Amino acid sequence: MKDLVIIGLLALIICFKLFDISSDIQLGIPQWHIAQEAMLLVLTVIGAMYLSYDLIRRSREVKALAKRLEHADKKIDNMSTQMRSARQEYSQAVSQQFETWGFTKSEQQVAFLLLKGLSFKEIAEVRQTKEKTVRQQASTIYGKAAVDGRHTFCAWFMEDFIQEHNQDLAANEAA
Template identity: 45%
Template sequence: MVLRDKILTTLLIIIMLLNTVDVITDYYLGIPMWHIIQESCIVLASAMGALYIIRESLHRRQHIEHLKNQLTLSHSQLAKASEEMQKARNDFAHAIQQQFGQWHLTQSEQDVALLLLKGLSLREIGEVRDTKEKTVRQQASSVYEKAGVEGRHEFAAWFLEDFVSP
């Protein structure tokens, strides 16, 4: 229960108790019935207000616990999905390396091929590998020839085709 709710509930209970004592005292003193009914309504309203605040506070607490449980479940599902994605990434990288082996790519050609798959331009690959763009272009041509494809797009499509086919 939030501090504000505790304070309001406490005040309503105090009002209820004080008015209950007043109603009982007024009844024994013979005060007119309309006055006793009026103060009894205050007692009843105070009790209902206190019960309402307590009920809503408990409902809110249950809802927060439910949300915490859902959050914990979501975190575990996310962790599991992340592990599965990492495994899939590793499996895909392994499959790519195996295919490079079947094509008998040299280590330099494999490096260029991976950077091509990552979308780097020939100039960028040259900068990354600290080689001339012409050398990268020749290595890329050798990769395409060994893979039996016409160019970069076919090369990338060779690896992605199974992921986008219905």
């Protein structure tokens, strides 16, 4: 908006300057004075043209940026939808694996919280049980899953993703 005000003021100055020069010519003012005012008029016209061009250019850039932002927002919305869907599918796959291992409902709850990275103390607080109970359930979970601890238990669920990633890296390096 301020650019339009400046351009408007410059256009007004140009009009007044043109009127002043034509009045000076009619009044017989010395040529050097008319040349000086003409030079100021030319500089004002150049400045107004430059500002007008710059305003139009920036306006186009803002519109292009707005379109890119809108497009990016749509992509993020799609990605969020995809991520929610993938998270839900992964959660279902984990639940199925828990059932395959024969986890009880409370063991499943503890196992999910272990996978989320909560400590035994935090799990006990969330489940309103004793930490010792959580430790015993975790030990049972590790035994049923045939792993030797929390890290191996968590890694069991990530192994397939890491393996695929390593295969992708190896394929890219070979190419």
